[in-house]
Amino acid sequence: MAILILGLVVFLGVHSVRIVADGWRSATIARIGVGAWKGAYSVLSLAGFVLIVWGYGLARHDPVPLWTPPVAMRHVASLLTLASFVMLAAAYVPRNGIKAALGHPMLLGVKLWAFAHLLANGTLADVVLFGAFLGWAVLDFRAARQRDRVAGAPRGGGTLAGTGAAVVVGVGAWAAFAFWLHAAWIGVAPFAR
Template sequence: MLNLIAAASFFLLIHLAVSGTRVRDALVGRLGANAYMGLFSLVSVAGLVWLGFAFAGAREAIDGAPIWSMSAVTHGLQFLLQMVAVLFVVVGLATPNPTSVRQETVLDRPQSVQGVLRITRHPFLWGVALWALGHLLVNGDPASLILFGSMLALALFGTASIDAKRRRALGGKWDQFAAQTSNIPFLAVAQGRQRLDLGEIGAWRILAAVVVWIGLTLAHPFLFGVGVLY
């Protein structure tokens, strides 16, 4: 379990204490943007691999009943949350977004706020947050609490971290974009700062998300040893 705690702490640390802070700015200034991105990507992959193996080892070592177990209600909620999570992730990755890596030039377009960005400027991270929350509902063992809890924290705090990083780098252009969008899904729409236009999302993005969701659902028992449909 200590190995899992260390892995989760490391993964959180490199993203929240380095990637979105002035530490990153200093490293980019010293190493250059390309070298920093390459090094950070390598460290992130290594941290993710460590986290995966540590989680598997911790679950095998745990002996005893979980803090809570899956019920019919939480199973249904988890199923729905994963649908929405995959939708946010896939559509978010397929939509030009100035919060994404090396896509800051989106702000130079006449209309930078389109599609899912009208709902939230961080669709990918909110997808990760919903994915983690859904898994927490049905996995009450300590190892799962550490893994999915850390992913939930990373996704939620990561949105604020990215906002701060973009504000430092882009100044007024970012402020204008942020004024038209919201971090929390649908908040800008509810406040009248943005209008909802589902047609802008694009049918092909939604179809791609559905295909990915079906694929993950069917492959889940083979990849992770746990069925989703039962």
């Protein structure tokens, strides 16, 4: 469990700099340059991610059950993760109405993804992993919305084509992950249990 927690501290810590020290971040980028900042950010993020994957894998070998979720929660989790994949796609597909309406769809997608996994899983490692991501996404979304208000950032509009593309890409990515990649990468087939 210690490796999982260390990975979360490193990964989410790096991703929390704008939440807790935006001024320091800006000053550091000005001092060392954008390229050096992005390089250090990427290396630390990757190290944290590797520690999370390794630590969660180790924790799954000796699980500490906290509760047994009802089978229905798997179905609820599937629907929530479908929505989270659409939101993730909306963060990158240009000119879509989902991003225009939500402002920060990736963070909302992470919230849904984490919440869905908390509903469907009941071990200590699950609570630590998905609870940490849920808490981080809530704080980061709040901070991002505050930055938007201060900057007076307009969200822009979306087009039907952009919105449709975000939905198609999100649903396609969700289907690939739910029916194939989740089992291949995580070792759990969501619809096979």
